[in-house]
Amino acid sequence: MTTDVGLGEPQLVTIAADEDVVRVRQLVRTVAVAAKLSLVDQTKLVTAASELARNTLVYGGGGGAEVTVVDSGRRKGIRIVFADDGPGIADLDLALTDGYTTGGGLGLGLSGARRLVDEFDIDTAAGRGTRITVTKWAR
Amino acid sequence: MDRVPVLKIGDLLLVSIQVDMQDQTALALQEDLAERIVATGCHGVIIDITALDIVDSFVGRMLSSIASISRVLDAETVVVGMRPAVAITLVELGLSLDGIRTALNVERGIELLAQAREPETPDDLGIDLDLDRFGPATS
Amino acid sequence: MGLTAAEGERIAALLDTQADKLTASWTDAVAAPLRGRLTRAELQRQVQDLHRAIVEALRAGAFDLTDERSADLRATLVELSRGRARQGFTASETAVTVFGLKQALFDVVDVRGGDAQVLADLLAVGQVIDDLGLFTFETYAKAREGLIADQAEQLLELATPVxxxxxxxxxxxxxxxxxxxxxxxxxxxxxxxxxxxxxxxxxxxxxxxxxxxxxxxxxxxxxxxxxxxxxxxxxxxxxxxxxxxxxxxxxxxxxxxxxxxxxxxxxxxxxxxxxxxxxxxxx
Structure with missing residues (x-):
């Protein structure tokens, strides 16, 4: 995974308000179309990005999303890193369980987003913020 | 913030979501619809999402809430025009939209509503119910 | 694997002095294993194109198949191997079109004279021809893979009619x-x-x-x-x-x-x- 080469400059979106979630969705869609993801894969990635951007805003107290086109040598993909300096997640297994929520949502954000992407990596601890990296490859 | 227009056509309210909604817009739509159902006395609501290229868990929850709220207000809701890629993504996300009726397009949605109403509503009782007399319905 | 500008110039001259005889002999070498599946006129034209592209690339200065000056030669080779792949020829039947040049060179150039310079040049050109052959082979393989992927996709379409x-x-x-x-x-x-x-x-x-x-x-x-x-x-x-x-x-x-x-x-x-x-x- 670390051997993947980034193509072009990463594009950054600050997530501080409601409308920034919309901006993340639009940026991810544009990049996904340019990277020639299939329509279904575009839709899955944009939906996952929407869930994670909202989590960054609601649970992380705001942060940022960084979108990069990556190349594994065999195929192209899109990598998005969501980072915040919020309270972090104390019990990761619980947070990744379908239906678990602390914010009054459906509890599908994290677990659902994970099912929509090809690679999902989460780095968090209580009091240390959260950093989620997702990748979707073109088929 | 954009507001999604709610149109009244005969005994139906038609909402056609044309923009990438931020979460506040979705919540506002939920409130507007409840008010319009009561104000117009309509018994059917059609939400057209043909233009939506994604439905995430937030919008999914909004659709479920609208369906439940309208049911309490004696109106049926039909969500129409969901795109295949959106449906596939929702299944993967784990969102089942329980309790929501769906139809392929607006026309089928209208048929479905007509069908749902007819058996229980004798055509014309000659009574004009004025909802305002009972005060605004609370949900 | 490359050649110096001087080597390139000498070899180009070697290929060019008896061009007609060389390409005729080359065409013969290629035609035999293809057993009449392509007309002689067609083969002759392909061999002449290839001959011209090789001579031009050799004259352009120090020769290296991968650099900018050999772009035309590469394009000629790509066109050749793609065509062969599409027409259903095997990899050897494709590569022989390039390797036929070796045979032809030995027919045309007088090796028995024993001129050390000519022998050294023949060795060097032998290596260049090997490189061209490998390149042809790879392009052929790529073209075949592409064909297979296309067919798989077509099959998928065929197999799922709604x-x-x-x-x-x-x-x-x-x-x-x-x-x-x-x-x-x-x-x-x-x-x-x-x-x-x-x-x-x-x-x-x-x-x-x-x-x-x-x-x-x-x-x-x-x-x-x-x-x-x-x-x-x-x-x-x-x-x-x-x-x-x-x-x-x-x-x-x-x-x-x-x-x-x-x-x-x-x-x-x-x-x-x-x-x-x-x-x-x-x-």
């Missing part, structure tokens, strides 16, 4: 093994057809599917759920006894999804539902 059976009813008769990739294509095509035709009923007929595993069964289930989200109902028909046993053994829950023995039963079921809807409306 047909309209009746006003409001579409069907997808599945034939052959369903793997995850194909199941995904099937699912998308079916859902798209529902929208295009405005059909509220879809029949998934699996009479021609020899076996299902958990993954494939999951894909079918997901298709049914996705169709419901869009406002359409799926009916599954043609479940074989073994498949029914597998489904139960795997513990897959088909829930309230309508299943019918045959495509005909499924169509009858769909028509009945349409009729019921129509009656309810006209009452």
């Amino acid at each position: 047909v309209k059976l009746w006003e409001g009813v579409v069907a997808i008769p599945l034939v052959g093994t369903l793997d995850s990739a194909r199941a995904q294509v099937v699912m998308e095509r079916l859902l798209e057809t529902l929208v295009e035709t405005g059909s509220p009923y879809a029949i998934i007929d699996i009479t021609g599917v020899p076996a299902v595993d958990t993954q494939v069964a999951q894909h079918i289930l997901k298709t049914v759920v996705a169709a419901r989200l869009m406002g359409a109902e799926c009916i599954i028909s043609g479940i074989r006894p073994q498949i029914a046993q597998t489904i139960v053994a795997l513990g897959i829950e088909f829930g309230d999804i309508a299943t019918k023995a045959t495509l005909a039963d499924a169509l009858r079921h769909a028509l009945r539902l349409i009729e019921a809807t129509r009656k309810a409306r006209s009452n």
Whole structure:
């Protein structure tokens, strides 16, 4: 995974308000179309990005999303890193369980987003913020 | 913030979501619809999402809430025009939209509503119910 | 593997002095293993093109097949190997077109004279021809892979026709093994057809599917759920006894999804539902 080469400059979106979630969705869609993801894969990635951007805003107290086109040598993909300096997640297994929520949502954000992407990596601890990296490859 | 227009056509309210909604817009739509159902006395609501290229868990929850709220207000809701890629993504996300009726397009949605109403509503009782007399319905 | 500008110049001269004799001998060497599947005139033209491209590349300065100055030569080789791949020639039959030059050179150049310079140049050009051959071989392989991928895609299209059976009813008769990739294509095509035709009923007929595993069964289930989200109902028909046993053994829950023995039963079921809807409306 670390051997993947980034193509072009990463594009950054600050997530501080409601409308920034919309901006993340639009940026991810544009990049996904340019990277020639299939329509279904575009839709899955944009939906996952929407869930994670909202989590960054609601649970992380705001942060940022960084979108990069990556190349594994065999195929192209899109990598998005969501980072915040919020309270972090104390019990990761619980947070990744379908239906678990602390914010009054459906509890599908994290677990659902994970099912929509090809690679999902989460780095968090209580009091240390959260950093989620997702990748979707073109088929 | 954009507001999604709610149109009244005969005994139906038609909402056609044309923009990438931020979460506040979705919540506002939920409130507007409840008010319009009561104000117009309509018994059917059609939400057209043909233009939506994604439905995430937030919008999914909004659709479920609208369906439940309208049911309490004696109106049926039909969500129409969901795109295949959106449906596939929702299944993967784990969102089942329980309790929501769906139809392929607006026309089928209208048929479905007509069908749902007819058996229980004798055509014309000659009574004009004025909802305002009972005060605004609370949900 | 490259050549200095001086070597290139000398070898180009070697190739050019008896060009007609060389290309004729070269064409002979190529024609033999192809046994008349290409006309001599056609081969001659290809060999002459290749000859010209090689001479030009050698004259352009220090020779290296991978650099900018050899772009025309590479393009000629690519065109040649793609053509051969498409016409169904084998890899050796393709490579021989390049290696034929070696044979021809030995026929034309007088080696018995024993001129050390000529011998050294012949060795050097031998290496260059090997490089050209390898390049041809690789391009050939790539072209074949492309062809195979295209055919696989065409097969996928062929194998998943979505047909309209009746006003409001579409069907997808599945034939052959369903793997995850194909199941995904099937699912998308079916859902798209529902929208295009405005059909509220879809029949998934699996009479021609020899076996299902958990993954494939999951894909079918997901298709049914996705169709419901869009406002359409799926009916599954043609479940074989073994498949029914597998489904139960795997513990897959088909829930309230309508299943019918045959495509005909499924169509009858769909028509009945349409009729019921129509009656309810006209009452």
